[in-house]
Amino acid sequence: MEFIINGEKRDLTRADVSERLRGHEPDRVFEYSVVIDGREWPVKQAFGIAAGLPHTAFTSQTARRQLRKLGFPVDMDQPPVPAAPSPSTRSSRGFDPTRLTEIDTVSATTSFTWLHAGGITLDSDGWPSFPPLPRAPGLYRFSFRALEPGGRGTVYVGESVDLARRGSNYRNAKTDRSSQRTSRRIHKELVRHLRIGGEVAFSIATDVVLGVDGDPVDLRWKSARRLAENAAVLLAQLDGEHEVLNIDADLGAAEPVGDEEQPTRIIAG
Structure with a gap:
């Protein structure tokens, strides 16, 4: 065998x-x-x-x-x-x-390739306009290009069971009445960055390999998407080349509570 x-x-x-x-x-x-x-x-x-x-x-x-x-x-x-x-x-x-008695050893590896879906722009109404996206589960990444030469770019990584619907959520989360605080936060970051002449690229990953045997994983499982998402976020945090917008509560940052929205900073690289 x-x-x-x-x-x-x-x-x-x-x-x-x-x-x-x-x-x-x-x-x-x-x-x-x-x-x-x-x-x-x-x-x-x-x-x-x-x-x-x-x-x-x-x-x-x-x-x-x-x-x-x-x-x-x-x-x-x-x-x-x-x-x-x-x-x-x-x-x-x-x-x-x-x-303590050793029971078992856990070893997990995950790998995938980011595919450039296109750039995000503002439409005539000033709303974010996304490139065509599949109605499929996967990961996504916003890449905010630095405004100054030699500056640090900024990334945000997420996961969704439906990438097309997730893009629509970010586009339409214009008002603070939206129940999705993360969507509102990223919506504001997109609009402010694009209004001052910045560029934002959008990438997706719909095929993830998981495990030491290289078995493909079903991304309809949220646990599989979260594992790959967290791996991508951690690597971005460790490489030091980008600022990471993902909130890490263990490091002291937290989402706003209730309806109180904290001021959103302008990404300057």
């Missing part, structure tokens, strides 16, 4: 698994187990030895999937429940991370 992990093609058969596990002893099973030649193994240990990979190079989900494809039975054991501290020690002892 051929499979791909971290971009590398590998081949593994049932006979390979049995042969490569000989001479090894199974560790204690905490959650998922697989039975191979009458012995119960933790799935990550068995797959790692058989495939010649460290346990950090793949997820438990990948191990379970590949072992099932080879016909090995995979089961889930009940994780051990730590003993509750006694009343005399519950309040006096602090959190001790060394007492």
